[in-house]
Amino acid sequence: MENVWLTAAVWLGLALLSSLISIRVAVSVALIEIMVGAVAGNVIGLELTPWVNFLAGFGAIMLTFLAGTEIDRDIVRRKLGPSVGIGVASFAVPYVGVLLWAHYVEGWAWAQAQIAGISLSTTSVAVVYAVMVETGFNKTELGKIILAACFITDLGTVLALGVVFAHFDAWLALFGAATAVALWVLPRLGPWFFRTVGRRVSEPETKFVALILLTLGGLAQIAGSEAVLPAYLVGMALAPAFLKDQELAHRMRVIAFTILTPFYFLKAGSLVSFATLSSAIGLIVVFLSLKMLTKFLGVLPLTWIYEFDGREGMYTTLLMSTGLTFGSISALFGLTNGIIDQEQYTILVAAVIASAVVPTLIAQQWFMPAVKPLEQKTETEKVSNV
Numbered sequence: 001m002e003n004v005w006l007t008a009a010v011w012l013g014l015a016l017l018s019s020l021i022s023i024r025v026a027v028s029v030a031l032i033e034i035m036v037g038a039v040a041g042n043v044i045g046l047e048l049t050p051w052v053n054f055l056a057g058f059g060a061i062m063l064t065f066l067a068g069t070e071i072d073r074d075i076v077r078r079k080l081g082p083s084v085g086i087g088v089a090s091f092a093v094p095y096v097g098v099l100l101w102a103h104y105v106e107g108w109a110w111a112q113a114q115i116a117g118i119s120l121s122t123t124s125v126a127v128v129y130a131v132m133v134e135t136g137f138n139k140t141e142l143g144k145i146i147l148a149a150c151f152i153t154d155l156g157t158v159l160a161l162g163v164v165f166a167h168f169d170a171w172l173a174l175f176g177a178a179t180a181v182a183l184w185v186l187p188r189l190g191p192w193f194f195r196t197v198g199r200r201v202s203e204p205e206t207k208f209v210a211l212i213l214l215t216l217g218g219l220a221q222i223a224g225s226e227a228v229l230p231a232y233l234v235g236m237a238l239a240p241a242f243l244k245d246q247e248l249a250h251r252m253r254v255i256a257f258t259i260l261t262p263f264y265f266l267k268a269g270s271l272v273s274f275a276t277l278s279s280a281i282g283l284i285v286v287f288l289s290l291k292m293l294t295k296f297l298g299v300l301p302l303t304w305i306y307e308f309d310g311r312e313g314m315y316t317t318l319l320m321s322t323g324l325t326f327g328s329i330s331a332l333f334g335l336t337n338g339i340i341d342q343e344q345y346t347i348l349v350a351a352v353i354a355s356a357v358v359p360t361l362i363a364q365q366w367f368m369p370a371v372k373p374l375e376q377k378t379e380t381e382k383v384s385n386v
Helices: 004-025 029-043 050-069 073-078 080-105 110-119 125-135 141-165 170-197 204-222 229-237 239-244 246-270 274-305 310-320 325-336 342-366 374-385
Strands: none
Touching: 004 029, 004 050, 004 246, 029 125, 029 246, 029 342, 050 125, 050 141, 050 204, 050 229, 050 239, 050 246, 050 325, 073 080, 073 141, 080 110, 080 141, 080 274, 080 310, 110 141, 110 325, 110 342, 125 141, 125 246, 125 325, 125 342, 141 229, 141 310, 141 325, 170 204, 170 229, 170 239, 204 229, 204 246, 229 239, 239 246, 246 342, 274 310, 274 342, 310 342, 325 342
């Protein structure tokens, strides 16, 4: 019989160890948690119980939601070209490149190649947002452009998966209608509710947000979709309220990063099998390299066109090369629906997880640009206009 307390202690002990290592080596804790999870999963065999899976899934939902709340509509309007252009290219070029390679070079069937293309076209909102919060880039214009571009990229992934493989039925229609109603109501209902209840020890604001996310997540699952899909849109709908109330955003980040996201990132790492890695390392490296190459071909030239400086352009391109949540979801979709086999799934997931680590490490170690908070930049602009 499972000892739930000792199991929880092991997981949180690994989370604490990851935090300490992250502080020591100055690398994002999300990446350290993935690597610690991979080692622990292969050495001690981390147990993926239903409650662990729930916390990990809720962590992915909360991270995706919080990333959506960071979208500043004024900046997106002013920087619509870079946000949309980089986002579209970040999806389209890897999708086509990986699809063609998997089909014509590796000999995968067309449907299998489509799963490969979709899985490796993604950008990880979870990883990017975690890095943004730790480095302070979530409060900069560059960070908000990157987060908006992440949304466009993953929207392309969701649409591709939906158009190519989804079953269009009444449940999907209900899920779409419920999401549309929520997005229409929340920009008005959310701020009114937050003002009415005020700040209480019982945290009604946080519970309200969690209720919305879990309800839409439940409808998504019934429709054969994924619970994380509506979370970003809900975050965008509530972004003005969260931008005004930074204390609420801080409280939700504390909850997410303390008790939820460690389970998500540790679980992602634990799914990597060292035995499979050793037997298929060549193909995994090929897919990882292909993803990064196609991301560079699609994104880096646009950073030149939009006049990013050199470090900002490389940093943006590398972060757009990451993948985790939607990439893993897409690969798991292919496996559970019999489109790809277990070996193909492992190869794709390993490449996806590697793409969460490798580009981010390179970006943080060698291409980290200076952090320019929006307030500071705005004041400078005001002085220059006088």
